[in-house]
Amino acid sequence: MGKHADERRVDLVPGDTKTAVRSTQPPNQVQHKPVLNSLVGGAMAGAVAKTSIAPLDRTKIMFQVSSNRFSAKEAYRLIYATYKAEGLLSLWRGNSATMARVVPYAAIQFCAHEQYKRLLSRYYYPTGRPLPPLPRFLAGAFAGVTAVMLTYPLDMMRACMAVTHKEMYSSVVHMFVRIRREEGVATLFRGFSPTILGIIPYAGLSFFTYETCKNLHRDYSGRREPSPMERLLFGGCAGLLSQTASYPLDVVRRRMQTSVVTGGARMALVHGGSGHGHPAATAHPMLLMGEPRGAGGAYTSVLSTARLIVREEGFRRGLYKGLSMNWVKGPICTGISFTTFDFIQDVFRWLGLT
Template sequence: MGTETAVDGTTAVETSSSSSTANSIKAFIAGGFGGVCAVLVGHPFDLTKTRLQTAAPGTYTGALDVVKKTLARDGVKGMYRGMVPPLLGVTPIFAVSFWAYDLGKNLVYTFTPKRDAPALSTTEVTAAGFFSAIPTTLITAPVERAKVVLQVQGQGGAGKQYSGVLDVFKGLYKEGGVRSIFRGTTATLARDAPGSAAYFAAYEVAKKQLTPKGKEPGDLDLGAIVVAGGLAGVAMWSIAIPPDVLKSRIQSAPQGTYSGFADCARKTIASDGIGALWKGFVPAMARAFPANAATFVGVEFSRKALDKLF
């Protein structure tokens, strides 16, 4: 009997481990697919936000002025300038984010073995979301750096300096090595850790609220996923704008302009006032709903397809 129990226990552990690995792989792939959907829908909004955040005072009168001037100068393709870095980087970024979120949930279960209920509480989901930003930042920071540099090219009549993403990384490395490529990492983490906590928590809460009585959250239709995903994006960006402004300024400024995150905050407020920390709020919030609705539609439907495969 003792031997049989040991074998059965080992089998259970192996089965649980196999299931956990499969879920991690699915979370990784689905997250990457969702990220591609987000970039295709949201990049014009993101470009508008970044240009508002980094332009000299008086360059633009608002978000619509950014769009008008960009279209006049570069046409529709100008609204997609700088899209290659996030499109190339978004698969690993979102893949790692959703994988890390899945890992964060597993860590919660590991540290709470004697649970009253299997479902995670909102606080536990928030903690898992916060954790997801830590490994993701290692990929997000350099991709965001290249994206911002490309997005602000030509702003204020400046000439074109880089021909593409590889040229950006080559130039940044010449400028200051790996450190230059990863400039803005602290600001990225300051934006994404609380932002991701709000992001995943809002999505799970919205899903529960939208689930009809007698149904499971996994059975939601397309419309409900769109609403829950959009609200998740709004929740994230409602708190992420100030650190995002500082991140954009740090990553777009000439080398030596700021000594760090706190120095950028101090100089930004001193020169442009506290209101500068909310520059780009309108395009960010305009992007938040459709881009993140697209993200979770991509994630949910690709995850269901993967569940049928393995």
């Protein structure tokens, strides 16, 4: 049995301990396995990572789309007030929409990254050497853009569910039907431009940093693979750098995405109405504080939204609002995501499914 198994495996490159299945298996099975493994690993990585930081993520979005100043004390107050008013599970409000988006998004992103790495490797280093810095960045950026383009409406719906009460949208399907009927299908793509612009540095730097850390670890430690704790650390560094670089565009896209459910209620209140009947009428009370913003189509473009935020809230307090919370949740989420994906791939290799 062992001899037969050995005959079916070959070294990829001299000195490389990785093995590959010989072409004695059907060609389509050999080609499809890496894709399926990446899809499954990416889906599980995204689900585990996002669920672990869902309460912090929802709190961050609430501050991003409001005019209130952010601080750790105010964030704690908001989390506690939400828990007292709506219960513990309300802190995971919108997580179903998050899973509906993150599972396909992460699956596509990780799978696309592996495929882009293979394509770029054939051009740069067909012998199997690690990619140089620029194509390493491009592989991550292309993977992020691919995933966003295929899953964006789910991200928009998730953001809206995070800033509304459960009476407004009972499920992702209910939200889709209501927005399509009351606002039009085009509303599902509000904020698409800043998302694409932001995902390039975010995904590019994230994968670039993580892959670079692993390469440096292998070169200086003499060990082929890092430990789980080292992977968490490398992923944390990747999340810290990538989210800091792309954060202003993240704030802009959240304002554009959620204006459909936050702007109308504020305008109704200002003009003496209750806002009842408008989709924004059940927006979180925090989002109805302060002056109404986004009137006159101010949230219809990246530049107009950014200018409005800077004018009313300042550059640092506006475009970087909630960044300190992202420095807590971002590294945790990214570290868990990369570590989970690598762990799943190790399991597949151990089971002989690669």
